[in-house]
Amino acid sequence: MKDGPEMSLNNVIVRKGSxxxxxxxxxxxxxxxxxxxxxxxxxxxxELIAGIxxxxxxxxxxxxxxxxxLMQDAGFHIxxxxxxxxxxxxxxxxxxxxSSAGLFEKRNSDLLQLSRGELRRLVLTAILAxxxxxxxxxxxxxxxxxxxxxxxxxxxxxxxxxxTVIISHSITMLxxxxxxxxxxxxKLYDLGIMPIPLTKWVRAPMLIxxxxxxxxxxxxxxxxxxxxxxxxxxxxx
Amino acid sequence: xxxxxxxxxxxxxxxxxxxxxxxxxxxxxxxxxxxxxxKVIAGIITSSFGSVMVDGKxxxxxxxxxxxxxxxxxxxxxxxYDEIAGPLRFSREPFDxxxxxxxxxxxxxxxxxxxxxxxxxxxxxxxxxxxYAAALIHKPDIIILDExxxxxxxxxxxxxxxxxxxxxxxxxxxxxxxxxxMAVADEIVELENGRIKGQYPVSQFPRSSECLSDLQxxxxxxxSTRNG
Numbered sequence: 001m002k003d004g005p006e007m008s009l010n011n012v013i014v015r016k017g018s019x020x021x022x023x024x025x026x027x028x029x030x031x032x033x034x035x036x037x038x039x040x041x042x043x044x045x046x047e048l049i050a051g052i053x054x055x056x057x058x059x060x061x062x063x064x065x066x067x068x069x070l071m072q073d074a075g076f077h078i079x080x081x082x083x084x085x086x087x088x089x090x091x092x093x094x095x096x097x098x099s100s101a102g103l104f105e106k107r108n109s110d111l112l113q114l115s116r117g118e119l120r121r122l123v124l125t126a127i128l129a130x131x132x133x134x135x136x137x138x139x140x141x142x143x144x145x146x147x148x149x150x151x152x153x154x155x156x157x158x159x160x161x162x163x164t165v166i167i168s169h170s171i172t173m174l175x176x177x178x179x180x181x182x183x184x185x186x187k188l189y190d191l192g193i194m195p196i197p198l199t200k201w202v203r204a205p206m207l208i209x210x211x212x213x214x215x216x217x218x219x220x221x222x223x224x225x226x227x228x229x230x231x232x233x234x235x236x237x
Numbered sequence: 238x239x240x241x242x243x244x245x246x247x248x249x250x251x252x253x254x255x256x257x258x259x260x261x262x263x264x265x266x267x268x269x270x271x272x273x274x275x276k277v278i279a280g281i282i283t284s285s286f287g288s289v290m291v292d293g294k295x296x297x298x299x300x301x302x303x304x305x306x307x308x309x310x311x312x313x314x315x316x317x318y319d320e321i322a323g324p325l326r327f328s329r330e331p332f333d334x335x336x337x338x339x340x341x342x343x344x345x346x347x348x349x350x351x352x353x354x355x356x357x358x359x360x361x362x363x364x365x366x367x368x369y370a371a372a373l374i375h376k377p378d379i380i381i382l383d384e385x386x387x388x389x390x391x392x393x394x395x396x397x398x399x400x401x402x403x404x405x406x407x408x409x410x411x412x413x414x415x416x417x418x419m420a421v422a423d424e425i426v427e428l429e430n431g432r433i434k435g436q437y438p439v440s441q442f443p444r445s446s447e448c449l450s451d452l453q454x455x456x457x458x459x460x461s462t463r464n465g
Contacts, residue, residue: 017358037390039360072388073307116306116384117267142387143306145266145414146450169390170415172449205391206417206462213461223449230448233457 004029004161005064005133007049009188012058014048021045023058023188027163031156031175033221034167035203036183042167043072045183046136049165064133064163072138074120083107083114083122090126101125102148117143128155134163141173149173153223171205177221195219239278239379239408243287248431249273251287256408256426260401262419263412265428271412274428275381278410279303291378291408302372302380302406306387309356309364317343317359317367318352324375342374346400362393369397373404380404382411386418394418395463420455 007027014021021041027049036042047053048060050069071077080086084107087094098107101121103114111119120143127135137156141149150173156164157175168174180191180201191197198208199217211218211229218229239256249270256278263271276282277289280296291299305311314320318339325335343349346366351359356367365385372380380401386394398421401409411418419425425442427434435443445451 019360038362038365038388038393043361073310115268115272121267139388143267143384143414148267149414169388172416206458209462210458227447227449230454234448234454 005062005163007063007134007163008059008061009048010059010061012048012055012060014044014053015056016044019044019186021048021183021186021188023048025181025188025190027165029161029163030178031159032163032165032179032181033171033174033177034165034181034183035169037203038169040183041186042183043138045188046138046165046167049134050136062134066130066132067134067136068127068130068132069136070124070127070138070140072142074116074123077123078111078119081110083109083111086111086122087126090130092126092129097125097129098122100129100151117145117148120144121148124152125155128152128159131159131162134165135159136165136167138167139169140166141168141170144173146173150223171207171221172226173223174221175223176225180221194221238290238292240290241277241287244277244284244289245287246277246282246284247273249277250431251433254426254433254436256410257424258407259423260409260421261411261424261426262422263410263426263428264414264419265434269428270431271428272383273431274426275383275410275412278379279381296379299379300375300377302375302377304365304368304372304380304382304385306384308368308385309361311368312356312364315355315357316352317348317354317356320356320367321352321370321374323371328375338374342370345373346370361388365389365393369400373400373406376404377406379408379410380406382409384412384414386411386413386415391417416450416452417455417459420452420459 009023009025012023021044034042046069051067052069080089083103084094087097098104103122124140140152153173153175177194179193180197182189182191214233216229216232218225241251241254244251263274265271279301289296312320313323322335322339325338343352348366422439424438426436439452442452448454
């Protein structure tokens with residue numbers, strides 16, 4: 001495992017109503033993907049890792065500094081009224097964030113005038129600009145168009161020394177992922193370090209199943225590697 | 238046919254658009270007017286000029302079902318039963334028929350055991366099923382899914398496709414950014430800066446140089462993995 005901030009979860013249990021989450025494992029620097037069907041507890045795990053909620057039992061050790069989470073609904077992050085003020089509220093260079101988010105022309109717009117996708121881009125850009133030790137991104141690609149999705153992916157790739165935890169159903173926009181985890185019935189499973197999990201991922205998305213079946217298993221989960229494998233199946237038609 | 242003529246609303250500026258019965262997907266970059274177009278079709282936004290007609294009627298005289306990106310955000314009542322019965326109660330249907338309609342739709346979506354539960358105690362997936370049930374119970378002429386797929390796994394989406402395709406709803410209109418979701422449509426409307434960039438049957442959607450953005454590729458993936 002690389003040097004850097006690390007989180008270890010030892011027999012951790014979190015309860016939310018009748019739902020219980022069990023987690024065990026070590027999360028080091030790099031990009032982690034958390035998969036699982038809807039309702040499996042992915043968001044609850046994200047909230048635990050980001051320090052938003054606490055465990056009921058067990059031990060969580062965190063050796064790094066700041067942690068932050070992009071919530072599924074970026075609207076929950078809003079604390080001001082305009083694009084500029086919102087970027088400023090994250091204590092980052094507002095102009096830089098606004099232009100990276102492609103919102104320069106709307107810098108003085110009321111936040112309510114942005115589309116959902118534009119708001120998500122703004123909050124995501126501000127979060128990534130902070131460069132915190134640990135960032136949890138809950139469905140970062142939801143509601144983003146191709147161009148924005150690829151941009152987000154590039155930004156995440158630059159966080160090599162830090163921990164990025166991505167919760168996502170959509171796998172075609174990802175950066176290079178180092179490790180895959182799966183939430184299943186409230187329990188966290190470590191599927192291992194890439195690219196091994198791709199061939200033994202039981203509940204893999206249909207794209208992965210298709211590429212494996214077609215004899216072109218991808219060597220990683222990044223958009224580039226998936227695209228390469230996908231095109232090979234086209235050539236062999 | 239849904240016929241839209243000379244509509245201007247927000248960023249949206251549409252000369253003429255006709256949508257045939259079936260599954261139609263609206264695509265386009267962030268801020269291109271997808272949600273605005275869906276709201277125009279649903280009659281939530283009206284334009285002072287131009288017209289929207291659904292089989293010859295304005296949207297306000299049609300039954301519309303709407304499920305958004307965060308379906309649980311629009312939940313009004315505490316008890317699952319009351320939430321699903323809402324649309325029929327608001328339209329003053331007879332009490333007895335409401336009861337049997339609720340049970341029927343809950344059965345179709347396999348959430349009958351949840352009818353007495355408090356909505357807040359449900360899992361995320363169960364809440365979405367409740368939102369679908371409330372949208373489907375009054376047998377809408379149009380069902381609109383505004384990026385509802387963006388937080389759902391593909392298996393869940395396929396199951397809901399089957400429910401909608403067997404529901405007898407004449408117009409099933411959704412917006413999405415996912416190519417595998419576009420590939421299951423009959424027709425695609427592409428927006429750019431509030432204008433119609435193109436309208437295609439799914440087989441004629443422009444091919445992309447990137448395989449992962451190519452609908453023909455996704456149709457192959459689906460045929461191959463869904464039939465064993």
